[in-house]
Amino acid sequence: MDENQYIEALNIRDELFADIYQYALENKIPIIDSDALNIIKNFIQLKSVKSVLEIGTAIGYSGLHIVSVHDDVQLTTVELNKDSYKIADENFKKYNVQDRVNNIHGNAKEVEIDGTFDMIFIDASKGNNQLFLEKYKPLLNPGGFIIVDNILLRGLVIEETIQNKNKRKLKEKVDRFNHYVKENYDHTMYFNVGDGLLVITI
Numbered sequence: 001m002d003e004n005q006y007i008e009a010l011n012i013r014d015e016l017f018a019d020i021y022q023y024a025l026e027n028k029i030p031i032i033d034s035d036a037l038n039i040i041k042n043f044i045q046l047k048s049v050k051s052v053l054e055i056g057t058a059i060g061y062s063g064l065h066i067v068s069v070h071d072d073v074q075l076t077t078v079e080l081n082k083d084s085y086k087i088a089d090e091n092f093k094k095y096n097v098q099d100r101v102n103n104i105h106g107n108a109k110e111v112e113i114d115g116t117f118d119m120i121f122i123d124a125s126k127g128n129n130q131l132f133l134e135k136y137k138p139l140l141n142p143g144g145f146i147i148v149d150n151i152l153l154r155g156l157v158i159e160e161t162i163q164n165k166n167k168r169k170l171k172e173k174v175d176r177f178n179h180y181v182k183e184n185y186d187h188t189m190y191f192n193v194g195d196g197l198l199v200i201t202i
């Protein structure tokens with residue numbers, strides 16, 4: 001066992017939503033890694049977060065975890081894909097949190113969201129991270145923060161030669177975004193957990 005495995009074993013907890021986790025695995029639906037999720041949940045706890053905006057619901061897995069931190073956490077979440085949106089709706093009902101979740105079907109590049117939020121979690125189309133950050137940042141409450149998942153693109157972001165044109169473009173966009181945030185925001189934390197997590201405090 002190395003240090004990473006030791007820490008991983010200490011961090012790991014029983015899965016609260018095992019059925020949804022399993023469904024995501026079986027249907028190849030991308031969901032957040034458990035160690036990144038653990039950090040997000042601890043930030044919610046640490047900062048007494050009460051309102052969260054999530055960009056990229058998928059089937060509601062991360063959303064369910066987010067509202068599980070406290071009974072007074074409210075979630076607004078946006079998903080482009082109609083089927084995923086519908087499954088998320090069923091999952092929020094299944095776990096009886098539908099009253100605390102504003103589940104929105106739409107394109108996060110275009111929708112207008114009502115409300116202000118203590119935390120914004122960006123986890124949608126990775127090439128649009130900068131657009132989402134600048135579009136939704138004005139909705140942050142004072143003292144709020146933004147989290148972005150997948151800033152490592154499973155290692156693609158540090159690959160120098162990428163043959164596939166679309167992959168190369170995506171890598172360039174995400175790499176540019178990661179540096180854009182460093183240059184334009186004073187308080188940032190880049191974590192090498194999961195697929196890379198970025199926390200921006202405003």
Ligand SMILES: C[S@@+](CC[C@H](N)C(=O)[O-])C[C@H]1O[C@@H](n2cnc3c(N)ncnc32)[C@H](O)[C@@H]1O
Pocket residue numbers: 030031032055056057058059060061062063078079080081084106107108109123124125
């Ligand atoms: C990585 S998954 C989200 C995973 C989810 N947050 C979780 O951890 O359980 C990304 C999701 O973003 C959605 N998406 C992509 N582009 C979007 C957009 N422009 N607006 C809203 N959702 C989008 C995709 O359909 C996909 O379901």
